[in-house]
Amino acid sequence: MIAVNQLIKRYGRHTAVEDVSFHCEPGTVTGFLGPNGAGKSTTMRMICGLTPPTSGHATVDGRPYRQLPNPGRTVGVLLDASAQHSGRTGREALAVAAATMGVDRRRVGEMLDRVGLDAVAARRRVRAYSLGMRQRLGLAHALLGNPRVLVLDEPANGLDPEGIFWMRGLLRDFADRGGTVLLSSHLLREVEAVADRLVVIGGGRIVAQGGKDELLAGDGTLVRARDRVALRGALDRAGLPVSEGTDGLLVRADTEAVGQAAAAAGVALTELRPAGGGGLEQLFLSLTAAADSATANTAQTRTNAEPTREALR
């Protein structure tokens, strides 16, 4: 179980994550969706105690990550498949982790089998691994401590279609046996097939979250007013489910109900329209487009390895 409460991360004047809250329950797979640079990785690093948040907090299994006595036995973490020493063999990388966690050495072999890395691959140095093999090794690393929770950042990157299918099965099985999974992706289709719940992030903010089926089915209405707070209040009073969009409020109700609610409260609207038949997909595309133009503007100042991920897309 993962609980994220009002996490904020600022780097100087730039806000990477703004007031992000969500929960992941046991027995579910939560897809954490958003375009590149939306704040997915930063949020996940904050969950895992690797990045100190500016404010807010996150807990795993009821405790802040840093207070877990032996985190590897509770949470399996895969944040970057390339974060392995290139000079160690795959087997040795896992053996080091097993020794740290105090896990039986035999589990190393079992996990290598489980992720489909054979004896030859296990003896090779990580330097010689393809991205797909690194993802498999990273998944083996995450599963090594027999955890109840998995936090995986873009685990499907570099996997071939057969590999992606295999991973879905593995994650589904993990959740069905009571585990909690949080996995991120910048591709809606990639998580759609496995996630029960979706959390969509754009520009550092949560723009939509909820059960996959309702999110994907709901057409919804996009509504804007100069007085956003009053509009929000009016919609809340009318009992309509509202979520904050990037350029307005997204309401899961038809335009008529939304217009009525606004009129009843005397709020002047500047825009009222169906959010588009594609629902979530439309929302996601508009987010991606917005993020891409923002990325183009700030590409000069970005220093991380994001461009390689862009290229993979």
Place this chain on the structure above:
Amino acid sequence: MTTITAPEVAPVARPGERRPPLARLTAVELRKLVNTRAGRWLLITIGLVAALIVTIQLVYAPDSEQTFVNFFMPSLLPVGVLLPVLGILSITSEWSQRTALTTFALVPRRERVIVAKLAAVVLAALASVLASLALAAVGTLIADATGGAGTWRIEGSLILHAAVFQVANVLLGAGFGLLLLHTPLAIVAYLVLPIAWSMVGQLVRPLDGAAGWLDSTRTMDPLFTAEMTAAQWGRLGVSLLVWLVVPLLAGLLRTLRREVA
């Protein structure tokens, strides 16, 4: 593995959810020193250099000088140059290879990882002294058999001083690594700074006095003798405070606060 868990906040305590003990973390860090090609070759090189020194002595030193002490002491200096590199690498490779991400995800109390790393490199330094002693013993046996002096007598204080010398060397490196968190930068800084110090100390007269307290190359010199005065220990202590303790503490703070990405 013992599974007795103190009833803490956790409602269900599963086996293995205890904090990994420091001894285990130290064992892991020792393993990391040898399980990469770079680390393994560094250790092999250290051993080969010590062996080479003994061999040179056997071939070129006059018979009367082929004693245990004379085999042991000269091997300390070249090994002492390589040990700091081991100290630096053990810290900085986590960042250059980005393994810090996995290491600190498994042990989020970062200070425990650092303490384990320091313990591991100190053990490696002590092992290097044992290796030097063993090679000197081999040299002495050969000298004895081939007509050299083969004298075994050695002052106990010399061995103690050698241990202090090597431990200080490896920790000096670790301190630079921890402070700079960048392999080439730390190695260059470690090699260049003392040389710069010595040059400045000799060129600028007024600084000469200060260099006597701060130039660790000079303050460590007496460690090669059997007798060290309190004043010499004092100077050694002051120079190590500046070049070893301060970088270690500042580097520890930096590592604790740094964002791991």
